Amino acid sequence: MYKPFALLAGLAFLQPAVAQQTPKKPLDHSVYDQWQSVANQKISQDGKYVLFQVKPQQGDGTLYLKTAANQTLRQVSRGDSAQFTADSKFAVFSIRPQYQVVRQAKIKKKKPADMPKDSLGVYTLNGNKLSKYPNVKSFQLAEDAAVLAFLGERLPVKDAAKKAPTDTIKKLTDQLLEAKKEGAPLTVVNLLTGKTSTFEYVTDYQISKPGNKVGFAVVAPKGNKDVKSGLYVLDVASGTAKLVSAGKGVYKNIAFDEAGKQLAFTAEKHPEKALVKPFSLYYSDLGADSARVLLKPSATPLPKGWSPSGFGKVSFSKNGEKLFFGTAPDPIPQDTSIVDFETAKLDIWNYKDDYLQPMQLKTLKKDLQRNYLAVIYPKKDGKFVQLENEYLRDSFLPENTNAEYILAVTDTGKRVSMQWEGTTLKQAYLVSTVSGEHVAINPKAAKSRFQMSPDGRYVTWYDYANKNWFAYAVDGRKTVNLTGKLNVSFTDEENDSPDDPQPYGLAAWTKDDAAVLLYDRYDIWKVDPKTGVAVNFTGGVGRSTKQIFRYTIPVEKKKFIEPKDELLLLVQNETTKQWGYSRKSISSLKAPEALVMAPFGYSNLMQAKKGDTFIYTKSNVSTSPDLYVSRDPKKETKLSSINAQQKDYNWFTADLVHWTTPKGYKATGVLYKPENFDPTKKYPMVVYFYEKLSDGLYKYTAPAPTPSRLDIAMFASNGYLVFTPDISYTIGEPGPSAVEFINSGVEDLKKNSWVDAAHIGLQGQSWGGYQVAYLITQTNMYAAAWAGAPVVNMTSAYGGIRWESGMSRQFQYEHTQSRIGGTLWDQTERYIQNSPLFHLPKVQTPVVIMSNDADGAVPWYQGIEMFTDLRRLGKPVWLLQYNGEAHNLVKRENRKDISVRELQFFDHYLKGAPAPVWLQRGVPAVEKGRNWGLETTSSSAVKTTP
Structure with a gap:
């Protein structure tokens, strides 16, 4: 049988030979799987050890454990x-x-229970000892102790039976068949002492933060009288487990307090045939013999017909006084008398619905599990306060959960306009966890982003209409405009969409909510939320030097900046696009100290919790993103060395280019050239674009099967120039704006003798795909074009649905990326003039369209409209439809396929290579799955299955 990707390594012969000035070879489609990346890096709390994975794109990765x-x-x-x-x-x-091994198991179509299992490894860092545990489903580590708990995988019955004495095989088999549904072995290990405890038939478990207790649920198999179903608590020190709640049922949401001295969980213990099974909330101070019911279904404090929810998260406040959990209406019992095949199946759309029916179907599971936050005081006679309700159903707890108030936000009654606005107006409230009091923060609904400070003392938000940041003091009930008196904008200064500009953002808070750090375009401002007094934390250096300062707290789980912290600020030079780091103490009035600025891209830092050692990745266009460790970015140690094979391949370079558009706009883009670039030769060029890409000048781009974008590494290595122009937009003219910036950039580059002006192609995906479709209706300067998931008819797309979210597409045209700036009936001419469909007769450029039948972002029929109309007009056009695939290809086999076809297409039209079969004659449906049409017409006859 002909296999499409078994020949990937050999497909290099399909590429025309490129003259090499060096012995380096061009990339081909066989290299993808071996290309590596660094992932999942962590640093130990004392800063002495680092771990990270080196992962190939496909295959087995390696975990590295190293010292700093x-x-x-x-x-x-x-x-x-x-x-x-x-x-x-x-x-x-x-x-x-x-x-x-996994691949072979999939080929053999093994059942999930028979698939190869994970193992668990435990490595002693200062003892060079590795312990392994086979067949492990999941594991948990205590946050503050070296205590490990893990749940095993049950072996297939036949494998377990082989290990048992003959006279017990039947009994074991019966028990395993039942236990397969009801639980697996749980093992708890004190890693310091080696003490181990194991328990059978466990369905759920939770380890306490200090590692002193482990709670776990057991469901005994039918007929097993030696095991009691219920919720157990293991005392890790003694190794003894106590049954705190007995009975068969479902136990969920096991939670300990911070000290590991209190336990709570939800459970339902109804008969198996009960039609309605509401949960109860249980609590134990772990000193009592058993857990007690704190709240039963339909208890007095609850609304009628409500119960504790089995889907709501259970958690204690930091001081252990409050217990947060979810409540919900009891589930509606299913009518078992209804015959499925005799009932209608339909969706009913009503204009009064808060959400469109497709959105409701997308969120159906979440809505069925929806619950409403409540709090109860276990040590205060079970005092109960309902915090959320069906009107006020989205709330946020501050990091300090001891605080009295939480933040609740609602858009109830304001949701219909999401259809054309893309967002909703919101009202925010403080809700008391003591009395249930509701305090309105903004009495009038507004387009705003609300968030609570870590200590719970302030609510902050950015108001889109006012274009300023505000803070509301919980103590004093006072609102302060934090940015209104500052002579600088805190919103996107380059906004080119018909919508309110976005804020640059909030960086972090200092301890005790004393100050908040806010971004403008370049600098960071330190603002007192009580008074609004602000200082430019970066001293105006950013704006005066066109450097963008940003900050992310580098310590895992740390939520605020300490008074003595020295901050390492990530910096990008807006002009050169270089990146680096500067240092500044949170309490200092001095300007930031520049540490490093280089032609590299840096990741965010990850710092040891108990030290000043940190790790990060660094890369540029020709240097893989390797991992580094340092106490000072000027003195770093490299920990990884990936992709050594790159030295054997013809790589590429990247340079900023600048030009002026016909209307006088200053424009920027990036030009990628082959490493062996020779200015005495002419090179074909592919133009790729999506909004603005120049900030990625120093981004490393590995050769990889594309989800539908242009594989810059593959094309540049194979002798192409790749040009990525930035585009700025005029509202109402998304198509002409693309013409203004893209075509003028290409014309400017064509002045160079080494650009083959007759062989320039276009490639774009999604929004870029739309622009490709539009460009080829306005000019015939391009020799070939590739449009992935394009919209070509804005009039029909306007009323469509984004099926991945269920949202209407109207907001996109009126307010966001499509930039029309009005409704279809108010701006009819704009919709028509910017739609490629109405200008297709002018197209002379051969074009491939990718439009997939499971696209959840752009309607599939848009690609079909483009294809069928160009086909009727007799234009050279092809449509690739990947079955069951999304807007961007997900399956790796499909990504590999399109990568081959994309290079073949441009090689044919821009380099004169022979056309592959799929371009020349297509692949008939009767050959689907047997012939992929990848051979060139100059090669032997098409291979099919005999």
Whole structure:
């Protein structure tokens, strides 16, 4: 049988030979799987150890355990999801099955229970000891202790039976068949002492933060009288487990308080045949013999017909006094007398619905599990306060959960306009966890973003209409405009959409909510939320030097800046696009100290919790993003060295280019050239675009099967110039704006003798696909074009649905990316003039369209409209429809396929290579799955299955 990707390595012969000035070879489609990346990096709390994965695009990765001095302690093949213990003495990780073993199991169509299982690895960092546990489904580490709990996978019955004595095989088989549904073995290990406890038939478990307790639910198999169903609590120190709630049922949401001295959970213990099974809320102070019911279904404090929810998260406040949980109306019992095949199946759309029916169907599972936050005081006679309700159903707890108030936000009654606005107006309230009091923060609904400060003292928000940041003091009930008196904009200064500009954002808070850090375009401002007094934290250096300062707290789970913290600020030079870091103490009045600025891209820092050591990745267009460790960005140690094979291939360079458009706009783009670029030769060029891409000048781009974008590495390596122009827009003219910036950039580059002006192509996906479709109706200067998921008819797309979210597409045209700026009936001419469909007779450029039948962003019929109309006009056009695929290709086999076809298409039209079969004659439906049409017409006859 002919296999399309078994020949990928050989498809290099389909590419025309490129003269090489060096022995380096061009990339081909066989290189993808081996290209590596660094992932899941972590640093131990004491800063002495680092772990990270090196992952190929497809295949088995390797977990590296190293010291911060770059001493390799261990390499673990297929290690994944690794974590350090809080004491920095152990690393715990999953060990995945071999890729090829899993692949073979899939080929054999094995059932999920028979698929290869993960193992668990525990490595002692200062003892070079690796322990392994087979067949592990999941694991948890105590946040503050070296205590590990993991749930095993039950072996297939036949494998377990082989290990048992003959006279017990039947009994074991029966029990395993039942237990397969009801639980698996739980193992708890004190990693410091090695003490281990194991329990059977466990369905759920939770380890306390200090690691002193483990709660777990057991469901005994039918007929097993030796095991009691219920909720157990293990005392890790003694190794003894106590049954705190007995009975068969469903136990969920197991939660301990911060000290591991209180336990809560939800459970339902109704008979199996009961039509309605509401949950109860249980509590134990772990000193009592058993857990007690705090709240039963339909208890007095609850609304009639309501119960504690099995889907609501259960959690204690930091001081252990409050217990948060969810409540919900009891589920509607199913009518078992209804015959399925005799009932109508339909969706009813009503103009009064808050949400369109497709949105409701998308959120159906979430809505069925919807619950409303409540709080109860276990130590205060079970005092109960309902915090959310069906009107006020979205709330946010501050990081300090001891605080009296939470933030609640609602858009009830304001949701219909989401159809054309894309967002809703919101009202915010403080809700007291003590009395249930509701305090309105903004009495009039507004387009705003509300968030609560870490300590719970302030609510902050950006008001889109006022274009300023505000703070509301919980104590004093006073609102302060934080930015209104500052002579600088805190919203997008380059906004080119018919919508309110977005804020640059909020960086972080300082301890005790003393100050908040806000961004303008360049600088960071430190603002007192009580008074609104503000200072430019970066001293105006950003705006005066066109450098953009940004900050992210680098310590995992840390929520605020300490008074003595020194901040490392990520910086980008807006003009050169270079990146670097500057340093500044949170309490200092001095300008930031520049540490490094280089032609590299830096990731956010990850810092040790108990030290000043941090890790990060650094890369540029020719240097892979390797991992570094440092205490100062000027003195770094490289921990990884990936993609050594790159040196064997013809790579590429990247340069900023500038030009002036016909209307006088200053424009910027990036030009990628082959590493072996020779200015005495002529090169074909592919133009790729999506909004603005020049900030990625120093981004490393690995060769990879494309989800539908242009693989810059592959094209540049194979002798193409790749040009990525930035586009700025005039509202109401998205198509002409693309013409203004893209065509003028191309014309400017054509002045260079090394650009083959007769062989320039276009490639774009989604919004870029629309622009490709529009451009080829306005000019014949392009020799070939590729449009992925394009919209060609704005008049028909306007009323469509984005099926991945269920939202109407109207907001996109009126307010966001499509930039028309009005309704179809108010701006009819704009919709027509910007729609390629109405100008298709002018097209002379050969074009490939990708339009997939499961596209959830752009209606599939848009690609069909473009194809059928160009086909009727006799234009050279092809449509690729990947079955069951989304807006951007997800399946790797499809990504590989389109990568081959894209290069073949442009090679044919821009380099004169022979046309492959799929371009020349197509692939008839009767050959689908047997012939992919990838051979060139000059090669042997098409291969099919005999």
